[in-house]
Amino acid sequence: MTPIFIGDEPSAAGYRLAGLRTRSPRADEVLEVFRWACAETDLLLLGVEQARQLPAEELAQARRALQPQILIVPDFRQQVPLRDLPVRIRSQLGMKP
Numbered sequence: 001m002t003p004i005f006i007g008d009e010p011s012a013a014g015y016r017l018a019g020l021r022t023r024s025p026r027a028d029e030v031l032e033v034f035r036w037a038c039a040e041t042d043l044l045l046l047g048v049e050q051a052r053q054l055p056a057e058e059l060a061q062a063r064r065a066l067q068p069q070i071l072i073v074p075d076f077r078q079q080v081p082l083r084d085l086p087v088r089i090r091s092q093l094g095m096k097p
Contacts, residue, residue, distance in 0.1 A: 004037045006030070007047025010076040015045065027053055034059075037068075044068045047075050064094065 005015040005022045012022035021041075025033040030053045037044050051059060051072045063070050 001041045001043075003043035003045060004041045005045040005047075005073075006033055006037055006050050007045070007073070008049065008075050011047060011073075014076075020045070025050070030054060031058075034062075038062055038070075042068050044070045045073050046070055048072055049075050 003020045005012055005020045007015075007022075007024065009024040012024045016022050023033045023037070030050050034046070034050070034054055059070075
């Protein structure tokens with residue numbers, strides 16, 4: 001399955017060039033697009049801004065399921081900062097912060 005990126009349009013353009021399917025949903029569409037992507041791919045790259053728009057428990061549950069693998073990536077303009085690196089690494093590995 002082709003990986004999918006959900007995030008801002010400038011980042012999506014770069015991911016499209018790399019061969020990913022991309023979506024840049026409006027805020028009211030993020031949950032629907034996230035659910036669609038989870039059913040369509042083995043690898044989902046999710047912009048930090050879009051990740052913050054999802055219900056926290058639904059995102060956490062999807063990440064624990066490990067299918068698809070979900071990675072939260074910074075936005076193009078870095079307007080929404082990611083958590084500090086040690087917290088991110090522990091989170092990606094499924095460890096408690």
